[in-house]
Amino acid sequence: MIDDRSLDTLFRNARTHNGWQPRPVSDDQLRAIYDLMKWGPTSANSSPARIVFVRTREGKERLRPALSAGNTEKTMSAPVTAIVAYDTRFYEHLPRLFPHNQAAPSWFSGPQNKAVAETTAFRNGSLQGAYLIIAARTLGLDVGAMSGFDNAKVDEAFFPDRRFRSNFLCNIGYGDPTKLFDRSPRLSFEEACALA
Amino acid sequence: MIDDRSLDTLFRNARTHNGWQPRPVSDDQLRAIYDLMKWGPTSANSSPARIVFVRTREGKERLRPALSAGNTEKTMSAPVTAIVAYDTRFYEHLPRLFPHNQAAPSWFSGPQNKAVAETTAFRNGSLQGAYLIIAARTLGLDVGAMSGFDNAKVDEAFFPDRRFRSNFLCNIGYGDPTKLFDRSPRLSFEEACALA
Numbered sequence: 001m002i003d004d005r006s007l008d009t010l011f012r013n014a015r016t017h018n019g020w021q022p023r024p025v026s027d028d029q030l031r032a033i034y035d036l037m038k039w040g041p042t043s044a045n046s047s048p049a050r051i052v053f054v055r056t057r058e059g060k061e062r063l064r065p066a067l068s069a070g071n072t073e074k075t076m077s078a079p080v081t082a083i084v085a086y087d088t089r090f091y092e093h094l095p096r097l098f099p100h101n102q103a104a105p106s107w108f109s110g111p112q113n114k115a116v117a118e119t120t121a122f123r124n125g126s127l128q129g130a131y132l133i134i135a136a137r138t139l140g141l142d143v144g145a146m147s148g149f150d151n152a153k154v155d156e157a158f159f160p161d162r163r164f165r166s167n168f169l170c171n172i173g174y175g176d177p178t179k180l181f182d183r184s185p186r187l188s189f190e191e192a193c194a195l196a
Numbered sequence: 197m198i199d200d201r202s203l204d205t206l207f208r209n210a211r212t213h214n215g216w217q218p219r220p221v222s223d224d225q226l227r228a229i230y231d232l233m234k235w236g237p238t239s240a241n242s243s244p245a246r247i248v249f250v251r252t253r254e255g256k257e258r259l260r261p262a263l264s265a266g267n268t269e270k271t272m273s274a275p276v277t278a279i280v281a282y283d284t285r286f287y288e289h290l291p292r293l294f295p296h297n298q299a300a301p302s303w304f305s306g307p308q309n310k311a312v313a314e315t316t317a318f319r320n321g322s323l324q325g326a327y328l329i330i331a332a333r334t335l336g337l338d339v340g341a342m343s344g345f346d347n348a349k350v351d352e353a354f355f356p357d358r359r360f361r362s363n364f365l366c367n368i369g370y371g372d373p374t375k376l377f378d379r380s381p382r383l384s385f386e387e388a389c390a391l392a
Contacts, residue, residue: 040329123318126323130236130327135207138203139198145239147319184293186234186241192234192245195223
């Protein structure tokens, strides 16, 4: 069981941040995020997420043309922007990642499995994106994830061989609480869940 | 910052469970899971995940025909199996969920936005599935998520009007550590991440 204050940090009081304090995030902190998120479960341990942590001026300028107007300033000013992507050929790593069954790559490889490979990469790469968000919060960092950007432009700038595909972006840093929006409501249990 | 023991509980020592102790999970615990996971961020607060918590014999029997052979016993014996699904018409709730911009439903509604609506529901419904996994662990529960089932059969049995679509299943309970597989390796930071 996790203590009540930690539940506030991870979920109840955690917010999507739009402004950032001028306080850096170190590469060691980014490694610590990955060293937690990597343990989150994925289908057949497929681990399809690939992350580019953009934290230099040059890297941010490569990202800029892909950002929507409303996301540009907060992303350019964030200490780090993670490009959460996935490997379309994640299954090539399965002989090592899923040693229980050496036939696992054949579930996903080849043109006849293209749809299931794509669905698996997108679903599990998204799960891992959520693990990244939570892992950053466990380390005292704030995040602001977004889909408001041009995926094709990001892919062209960062993944020119087209093997990796961008999923979403996630700013990482120490949030400026004065830049928060009011918190939006959530669906009730009765609206979102059913018991059977 | 979250303490080191909690990081073990959430990520480092958490495992995908295949066997379950004969110890029930209450409906109040399921509500507590939802009341944490609902706070996890989604694009435009779209909150597309819909969950059916299957915990009766009758419910499990409706699920059984959809399960792959390798997932049947552990799922039938789990105290609860969550069907993590998403609402294909999630955008109908946006006037309330995203009050900042009353035009938000128009970003996703209509045949011309079908692809972006589907991608948004699947991506964000998957993020919320990961929040469910983490939220259950914060409450001292174990989980075992799986994609090895027939989505069409689950949808036919639980979502006959086709508005909701199953994403993945997640068993919830108190795991039996004697039924764990050996832990599989993960990709290194250098393999999965890049700095830019």
